[in-house]
Amino acid sequence: MARKLPVMALLGAATLAGLWWAERKYPLREQTWPEGLRTVRNVAMGASSLLVVQAIEVPLTERIARGNLVNSRGIAQKMPRPMRLLAGVAAMDYGFYLWHVATHKVPFLWRYHRVHHIDPDMDMSTAMRFHAVDMLVSLPWRLVQVWLSGVDPKSLTIWRNFFNASVLFHHSNLKLPHGWDDRLSMVITTPAMHGVHHSKAPEERDSNWTSGLSFWDRLHRTFRKVDNRAIAIGVNDIAAEADLSLERSFTAPYRSMPEEVPVVNSR
Numbered sequence: 579m580a581r582k583l584p585v586m587a588l589l590g591a592a593t594l595a596g597l598w599w600a601e602r603k604y605p606l607r608e609q610t611w612p613e614g615l616r617t618v619r620n621v622a623m624g625a626s627s628l629l630v631v632q633a634i635e636v637p638l639t640e641r642i643a644r645g646n647l648v649n650s651r652g653i654a655q656k657m658p659r660p661m662r663l664l665a666g667v668a669a670m671d672y673g674f675y676l677w678h679v680a681t682h683k684v685p686f687l688w689r690y691h692r693v694h695h696i697d698p699d700m701d702m703s704t705a706m707r708f709h710a711v712d713m714l715v716s717l718p719w720r721l722v723q724v725w726l727s728g729v730d731p732k733s734l735t736i737w738r739n740f741f742n743a744s745v746l747f748h749h750s751n752l753k754l755p756h757g758w759d760d761r762l763s764m765v766i767t768t769p770a771m772h773g774v775h776h777s778k779a780p781e782e783r784d785s786n787w788t789s790g791l792s793f794w795d796r797l798h799r800t801f802r803k804v805d806n807r808a809i810a811i812g813v814n815d816i817a818a819e820a821d822l823s824l825e826r827s828f829t830a831p832y833r834s835m836p837e838e839v840p841v842v843n844s845r
């Protein structure tokens with residue numbers, strides 16, 4: 579185990595570096611803002627969110643996952659043994675689909691999720707742009723997800739790794755070659771697919787909610803395909819640009835919400 583860790587860390591770092599290089603070499607959308615300051619702000623927000631997740635969410639969810647195993651509790655534990663991993667991960671993933679819809683539709687939750695969406699460009703750093711308090715606001719539902727899904731501790735770790743890798747991948751600005759984005763989007767959330775969700779146009783933002791398995795968008799008929807070169811990324815309200823600064827990003831949920839001006843659909 580101790581020997582495995584550095585290997586896994588090295589592999590993870592190499593994959594991150596590869597994706598960072600690739601999204602610059604093969605961009606999906608033209609970037610509109612200088613990259614440096616955006617990246618620093620997004621990474622700083624990501625670090626504070628990660629701190630909350632590691633300190634509070636991880637220990638609590640692990641405790642529930644151990645209870646699932648011991649008490650044969652939740653969806654996955656009711657399945658035949660070979661299906662438990664897949665059922666647990668899929669149930670966690672579906673819980674995230676529902677939560678993501680709620681973060682847009684419930685005004686209190688949107689206050690926090692808006693901070694993620696105001697990024698005027700999308701790349702790997704956008705995946706880190708979450709409000710630290712958002713991690714606390716989502717915690718009760720996360721605990722319910724783990725309880726209902728019935729994931730055991732090992733499945734929980736696998737789901738977490740899959741989720742984090744997926745979030746980095748589908749926020750990236752990587753243009754996949756030869757129709758691979760379309761093919762992959764039959765199974766998982768892809769960069770072109772999630773780019774549509776970050777559109778300023780309401781019809782486009784209200785689509786492609788998945789953050790792992792794309793199946794849920796097809797099931798709910800919320801899948802939408804749009805040429806990413808035609809998408810205006812961000813939120814179209816009067817405060818969005820000013821709220822990009824670190825200080826205003828952290829305080830934005832606690833100020834009165836600016837009204838958003840609807841933008842015409844890209845297609």
Ligand SMILES: [Zn+2]
Nearest residue numbers: 678682691775
């Ligand atoms: Zn969203």
